[in-house]
Amino acid sequence: MDSVVQLQRQLVDYSAQLFNEGFLDDQFNQLQQLQDESNPDFVVEVVTLFFEDSERLLDELAKALEQQSVDYRKIDAHVHQLKGSSSSIGAQRVQKVCIGFRNFCDERNIEGCQKCLQQVKHEYSLVKTKLETLFKLEQKVLAAGGSIPWPM
Amino acid sequence: MATAGEILRRSLTEEVGFSKGSVSGSEELHVLAVDDSFVDRKVIERLLKISSCKVTVVESGSRALQYLGLDGEKSSVGFNDLKINLIMTDYSMPGMTGYELLKKIKESSAFREIPVVIMSSENILARIDRCLEEGAEEYIIKPVKLSDVKRIKDVIMGGDGEQKKRKSVRKRGREDCFYSLSQPQLVQSSSSPAFDFLPSELQSSSPFSTLSLSKRPKLQTRD
Numbered sequence: 001m002d003s004v005v006q007l008q009r010q011l012v013d014y015s016a017q018l019f020n021e022g023f024l025d026d027q028f029n030q031l032q033q034l035q036d037e038s039n040p041d042f043v044v045e046v047v048t049l050f051f052e053d054s055e056r057l058l059d060e061l062a063k064a065l066e067q068q069s070v071d072y073r074k075i076d077a078h079v080h081q082l083k084g085s086s087s088s089i090g091a092q093r094v095q096k097v098c099i100g101f102r103n104f105c106d107e108r109n110i111e112g113c114q115k116c117l118q119q120v121k122h123e124y125s126l127v128k129t130k131l132e133t134l135f136k137l138e139q140k141v142l143a144a145g146g147s148i149p150w151p152m
Numbered sequence: 153m154a155t156a157g158e159i160l161r162r163s164l165t166e167e168v169g170f171s172k173g174s175v176s177g178s179e180e181l182h183v184l185a186v187d188d189s190f191v192d193r194k195v196i197e198r199l200l201k202i203s204s205c206k207v208t209v210v211e212s213g214s215r216a217l218q219y220l221g222l223d224g225e226k227s228s229v230g231f232n233d234l235k236i237n238l239i240m241t242d243y244s245m246p247g248m249t250g251y252e253l254l255k256k257i258k259e260s261s262a263f264r265e266i267p268v269v270i271m272s273s274e275n276i277l278a279r280i281d282r283c284l285e286e287g288a289e290e291y292i293i294k295p296v297k298l299s300d301v302k303r304i305k306d307v308i309m310g311g312d313g314e315q316k317k318r319k320s321v322r323k324r325g326r327e328d329c330f331y332s333l334s335q336p337q338l339v340q341s342s343s344s345p346a347f348d349f350l351p352s353e354l355q356s357s358s359p360f361s362t363l364s365l366s367k368r369p370k371l372q373t374r375d
Contacts, residue, residue, distance in 0.1 A: 027295045034198045034298070042198060049190050080244065084273050085191040088295045 004146035011137045012149065018134065023127050028090030032150040047131055050089045054124055057082045061117055065110070075113060076105040082120070093123045181305060182206040186216045186241035186253065187271070192294070196240065196271075199301045208236075213248030213256075216241070222260055236266055238308055242294075243272035243279070251283055258287045267308055271296055280331045292330040300330065307332075 002010070018024045035042040057078050064075045083098035097120040104112030138148055183205045185196045193209050200207045210216050217223040220234065239257065243250040250270050258264045267289035272279070280291045289307070292300050 027297075030295070030297050031195070034195070034202055036202075039198065046191060046194050046198075049194055053190050077246070080273075081189060084189055084294065087273060088189070088191050088195055090295075 002140075002144070004141065004144045007137070007141045007144055008146050008149060011134075011141055014134060014137055018130055022092050023130055025090045025092040027088065029150075031089060035150070044135055047089055047135075050085050050091070051128060053085050054082060054094075058117075058121055058124065061120075065114055065117060070108075070110060070113075072105045072108050072113075076102055079105065079120075091124075091127045094120060094127055097123050180204060180206045181237045181308060182208070182235050183238045183240060184216060184219065184236050185209045186211075186213060186239065186245070186250065188212060188242060188245040192242065192271075192296075196296060199296060199298060200240075202298070203301045203305055205238075205301075205305065212245060213241070213250070213253035216253055217248075217256060220257075220260075220263055222256060222263065236263075238267050238269065238304070240269045240271060240304075243270050243274070243283070251279075251286065254283060254286050254288055269304055284331060290330050290332040303330075 015024075019028075031043050031046060060078050061075060061082075064071060064078065079098050079101045083095055083102070086092075086094035086098065097116060101113065101116035101120060104116055141148060181204075183200050185193065185200065185207060187193045187196060187209070188211055193211065197207050197209050208219065210219055214223065216239070220236070239253075241250040241253050250272070254268050254270065257266065257268055264287075268287065270283045270288045270291045271294050272291065273294040275293055283291050290304060292304075
């Protein structure tokens with residue numbers, strides 16, 4: 001059974017990795033600042049909303065790209081939303097793919113859009129897994145009686 | 153004889169203080185936040201609450217107008233109970249954009265004095281100009297940070313009580329930036345020297361002077 005200090009070390013290291021690899025940016029730290037004793041689950045709540053929102057948008061995007069007559073304005077609107085929410089939680093890599101995605105929408109480039117959809121699904125799935133791992137590590141630290149040393 | 157609108161505005165101003173400086177330190181700022189994104193609504197609500205503001209969050213411009221009683225229907229909230237000190241609205245929303253909401257608010261005799269802040273992820277100069285000229289207090293680039301809320305709150309609460317002085321445009325940072333016509337001092341951003349510029353002091357008597365920037369940021373073609 002890892003000690004509190006070891007678990008905290010793991011958490012700090014994992015978090016640093018996520019920032020170094022560009023999965024998360026400073027906006028994630030901003031969210032941490034909004035969490036306190038009165039709102040101890042704020043970050044998890046916002047990120048959960050992000051997951052729900054993103055999954056809905058990714059479904060809509062897949063449907064929209066399958067249409068006979070592709071509605072690029074609609075696709076752009078969905079990507080804009082996804083870009084916005086990923087930016088709001090600091091999911092930097094997802095946000096970056098969205099920027100490219102919107103350019104392909106502007107160009108009405110169906111192949112480019114399809115490629116971006118695959119890319120954004122991939123990046124979303126990665127950041128979701130990593131955030132879930134991060135939250136599990138936090139839970140372990142708390143369960144062992146330690147505190148979360150945010151910002152890390 | 154004073155019109156109903158004038159009486160309303162006077163009594164509202166006395167009770168609440170829509171203009172800067174008349175909200176005392178002991179009163180809580182009541183902010184109406186408008187955003188169609190679930191995630192952003194949650195974040196802005198928390199940003200405002202942690203900054204000791206009372207918050208009402210709605211998901212659209214039409215809901216905001218409903219809340220304010222500006223939609224033509226009978227408002228569920230009486231005018232005397234409705235004490236909004238600041239409106240923060242997203243720009244890009246389906247149905248009514250933040251700009252359209254801004255216009256409606258500025259056209260209303262009861263609410264035109266309420267400062268309106270536009271939030272947007274898009275740094276489009278033409279859009280920013282349009283919003284500021286329509287009377288927006290500030291145009292903030294998303295994602296909104298705690299420092300943005302703190303700054304806005306300080307501006308609203310620590311005003312000089314006079315009509316807003318439209319002086320200089322201030323821009324900071326790379327993607328974190330905001331545009332305001334009411335900052336009295338130039339603040340140099342240390343994070344992104346590429347975007348530092350000297351604003352010109354606007355000497356016009358009109359509160360909605362044309363902005364002149366010596367250096368323009370990279371324009372996006374999308375609007």
